[in-house]
């Protein structure tokens with residue numbers, strides 16, 4: 001079975017490519033390398049360099065390769081940037097997905113798994129968050145992801161393309177081998193920023209707000225290992241191949257950690273003292289986001305294997321300590 005991984009040179013995409021290859025799938029990667037890294041794509045995968053919005057490029061892949069299923073990661077994902085450049089997000093995330101789906105329709109490819117996000121919920125109604133809860137994004141990034149989900153729904157009705165949307169909570173960690181990991185520029189995510197301290201790249205970590213309505217005043221998030229996310233894509237693909245219906249699933253560990261707790265766990269995982277500085281809140285940060293992933297467990301038979309936060313951070317530290325400048 002041949003899988004097209006669009007955005008397979010990115011953080012979650014490349015980890016999914018590794019899992020697919022290890023599970024015996026033929027993998028075709030497409031990526032424009034705008035945020036992804038060619039070094040993250042293993043030689044065992046076939047690589048096409050191009051843009052998801054380029055009709056000829058996408059059609060060419062479907063004409064050359066026999067693709068059974070698409071896994072779609074090719075989207076922008078920075079909340080702050082999505083607020084200052086919303087149309088950039090509509091263009092890539094929505095127009096790109098539209099072009100991909102049009103080409104799937106024309107080439108008779110019937111199944112797609114794609115990255116959605118906890119940002120589709122916005123300020124949650126309750127914790128943990130269930131898939132049927134209100135979706136009211138508080139930023140353009142989450143809005144475009146929710147619109148992608150809806151685009152899939154209507155496309156299925158008209159053209160029979162089945163989809164699984166995976167709403168990730170906080171992706172983190174790195175491949176246990178240490179050969180691939182997280183490399184964003186600029187880096188905005190908490191754990192890689194924390195690990196820049198023991199790497200000698202920053203003197204302290206800024207904590208964005210300690211006056212939230214949480215036990216220690218800092219924001220609580222549900223951190224899920226990137227390899228557990230990667231495995232969920234394969235299960236979702238196999239679920240559709242066996243006749244499963246289109247659906248949406250949360251992916252998280254179901255446990256919340258505050259920013260301060262993540263700093264402390266990082267100190268234990270690395271053996272370094274990590275100084276912090278309390279700063280003002282970052283716009284658009286909900287106080288607490290924790291997933292119920294019961295549905296993914298029941299329907300997809302998914303079970304996170306990385307459940308200890310210190311062990312998760314250790315996998316990230318193996319990558320960052322051996323690649324202090326990322327793939328460069």
Ligand code: UDP
Nearest residue numbers: 188189190193206207208219221259282285
């Ligand atoms: N955060 C922080 N300092 C940083 C980066 C992040 O205090 O330098 C906080 C952020 O406000 C949020 C949590 O860490 O409460 C996780 O942020 P991240 O950007 O990693 O993921 P998000 O939850 O925004 O998807």
